[in-house]
Amino acid sequence: MLVDAHCHLTGSYLAQDQIEATLARARAEGVTGFIAVGTDLEDSSVVLALAHQLPGVQASLGVHPHEAKTWTPETGAALAALAADPSVRFIGETGLDWHYDLSPRDEQEAVFRAQIRLALALGKPLMIHTRSAPEATLRVLEEEGADRVKGIIHCFSEDRAFAARALDLGFYLSFSGIATFKKAEAVREVAAWAPADRILVETDAPFLAPVPYRGKPNEPGFVRFTAEAVAGLRGISPGKLAELTTRNLEALCGWAPSS
Numbered sequence: 001m002l003v004d005a006h007c008h009l010t011g012s013y014l015a016q017d018q019i020e021a022t023l024a025r026a027r028a029e030g031v032t033g034f035i036a037v038g039t040d041l042e043d044s045s046v047v048l049a050l051a052h053q054l055p056g057v058q059a060s061l062g063v064h065p066h067e068a069k070t071w072t073p074e075t076g077a078a079l080a081a082l083a084a085d086p087s088v089r090f091i092g093e094t095g096l097d098w099h100y101d102l103s104p105r106d107e108q109e110a111v112f113r114a115q116i117r118l119a120l121a122l123g124k125p126l127m128i129h130t131r132s133a134p135e136a137t138l139r140v141l142e143e144e145g146a147d148r149v150k151g152i153i154h155c156f157s158e159d160r161a162f163a164a165r166a167l168d169l170g171f172y173l174s175f176s177g178i179a180t181f182k183k184a185e186a187v188r189e190v191a192a193w194a195p196a197d198r199i200l201v202e203t204d205a206p207f208l209a210p211v212p213y214r215g216k217p218n219e220p221g222f223v224r225f226t227a228e229a230v231a232g233l234r235g236i237s238p239g240k241l242a243e244l245t246t247r248n249l250e251a252l253c254g255w256a257p258s259s
Contacts, residue, residue, distance in 0.1 A: 002227055002242045003033035003249050003257060004220040005174045006060070006093075006127065006154045006202035010036065010046045013206050023054065026221035032056050033246070033257035034220055035202075037093050037127060039064040041075050044082055051087040056257050060090035060127040068103035068111040080118055089253040090151065091119040092127030096140070099132035109140060116144040119151070125252055126151030128171070134162050141169055150252060155204045159186045160193065167198055172252055174200040177210030177218065180229040192233040200245050201227045 004026070009019050023034065036051060037060045038044030044061035051059040061083050063071055083091055094115040096108050103111075119126050128151055130137040141147075150170035156163070157178055166173065178184045179191045191199070201223050203209075209218035210225040224238075231241035250256035 001033075001246055001257065002029075002031045002201070002223055003035070003246050004031055004203050004205070004223045005035050005152060005200040005245075005249060006037055006176075007034055007205040007220045008037055008039070008207075009034070009050060009057075009205075010038070011043045019050070020054070022219050022221075023056070025219065026223075027056075029221040029224045030242070031220055031223055033249070033255075034058070035060050035089065035127075035249075038062060039093055040067040040070060041078055041082075044079065048082055048085055048087060058253075058255050059085075059088045060092055061088050062090075062092035062094045062115055062127065063111055064093045065095055065097040065108040065112065065129060066100065066102040068108045071107070071111045071114070076114055076118070079115075080121070083118060083122055083124065088124065089255050090127040091115055091122065091124050092151070093129045093154065094126065095129035096133035096137050097129060097131045098136070109136070112140055113144055116141070116146050119149045120145065123149065125149050128153050129155070130158070134158050138162065138165050138169075141166075141171075146171075152200060152252070154202060155208065156190065157184075157187055158190075160190050163190045163194060167195065172198045172200050172248060174202045175226060175230050176202050176204045177208040177214065177222070177226055179226055179233070180210040181214070188233055191230045196234075196244055197248055197251070199230070200248055201230060201241070
């Protein structure tokens with residue numbers, strides 16, 4: 001039993017008439033749980049509706065750093081109202097993206113801090129996006145006391161030093177299709193080394209499809225290949241990897257597909 005700890009099933013990512021077939025293919029591959037992720041207020045509202053409608057789907061709601069420029073006080077209030085729902089297991093996708101800089105960096109940081117504070121107010125863990133901003137991401141998490149709610153470093157793509165600081169904050173490391181890429185040596189090293197009770201697997205569908213589908217649109221059923229790769233790096237069976245990552249998700253957010 002596998003859980004995809006981070007996937008996009010809404011908006012421009014996946015047409016509504018394709019969602020159920022996509023999840024059916026995933027279930028045929030042994031994937032029984034899905035954390036569907038919102039990237040702005042409108043998307044988060046649709047994600048929450050999906051979590052209410054579809055078995056095995058729970059939600060993570062937030063404003064992605066790309067969309068930080070759209071944030072207003074009204075956005076924060078509306079997100080807080082949505083995020084209080086029991087089907088919302090995480091706050092985010094939030095964080096910093098200094099690779100594309102689609103929103104000004106100061107606005108990204110302000111919106112990141114606002115969502116950490118929302119997570120603290122609701123007592124829900126965070127779903128963290130970080131790209132080309134490792135030190136700043138960790139600094140903000142530390143300054144805002146994010147260790148009180150913990151969360152996921154989604155699509156882990158940093159090195160062991162970053163991983164160690166994130167682990168010290170109580171965060172979990174979620175490995176995507178990058179772990180199947182032979183040249184991603186730093187990520188693969190962390191996947192092999194990280195504590196067994198702090199790892200997860202995800203697709204970040206429709207992005208970053210694992211080998212053997214690299215370069216094609218990703219989907220939740222492909223998390224099986226990432227799980228097999230991480231299991232191989234750790235010298236355990238894929239079944240054991242599935243068991244421990246599902247248990248880890250439940251420990252972090254209180255939900256597993258069987259609960």
